[in-house]
Amino acid sequence: MQQSSDRSVTSRLKAFADSKPGAPSKTANPDFGLISKQLAGLIEGETDRIANLANFSALLWQELPGINWVGFYLLKGKKLVLGPFQGKPACTRIDLGAGVCGTAASMGKTVIVADVHQFPGHIACDAASKSEIVVPLIKDGRLIGVLDIDSPLIDRFDHHDQQGLEDLLQVLIPRL
Numbered sequence: 001m002q003q004s005s006d007r008s009v010t011s012r013l014k015a016f017a018d019s020k021p022g023a024p025s026k027t028a029n030p031d032f033g034l035i036s037k038q039l040a041g042l043i044e045g046e047t048d049r050i051a052n053l054a055n056f057s058a059l060l061w062q063e064l065p066g067i068n069w070v071g072f073y074l075l076k077g078k079k080l081v082l083g084p085f086q087g088k089p090a091c092t093r094i095d096l097g098a099g100v101c102g103t104a105a106s107m108g109k110t111v112i113v114a115d116v117h118q119f120p121g122h123i124a125c126d127a128a129s130k131s132e133i134v135v136p137l138i139k140d141g142r143l144i145g146v147l148d149i150d151s152p153l154i155d156r157f158d159h160h161d162q163q164g165l166e167d168l169l170q171v172l173i174p175r176l
């Protein structure tokens with residue numbers, strides 16, 4: 001018990017140290033190890049793709065601070081089509097190569113955009129969004145979709161988020 005209370009104090013101190021005066025706080029780095037354990041529990045014994053994508057997006061919505069949209073676009077033919085998500089209603093179809101989602105999908109690599117207004121071709125679904133991370137979903141060597149997360153904060157996502165999200169998707173993808 002003592003240990004968990006110490007950890008909580010440490011994480012609050014870290015959140016304070018990470019905060020910038022006058023700017024909205026990103027707050028502490030999420031504990032992706034803990035989120036991974038929660039995810040493993042949620043998807044255990046469930047093989048339905050939509051159910052697992054839906055719970056994954058709800059888990060990230062609950063656990064990641066400073067975000068205003070999280071969800072999936074799934075590859076259908078040559079388009080990315082809106083899948084399970086949390087947040088405001090969003091555009092339903094994105095061409096490969098278009099916007100941040102289509103760019104990450106066609107490169108097969110994670111894209112972090114610190115300021116979406118500086119990204120040529122960014123697709124604005126919510127005017128409040130200022131930064132974004134998109135991680136491709138690759139199963140058996142083939143693209144099946146992307147995970148997209150938006151934030152109302154400039155420069156919300158960093159390489160810690162990228163690594164954490166890519167690791168979580170390694171847990172999720174066998175269940176899709």
Ligand code: SME
Pocket residue numbers: 069090091094098099100101102121122123124125126129132148150
């Ligand atoms: N901004 C994305 C579109 C999807 S929404 O953010 C939910 C893009 O540029 O691909």
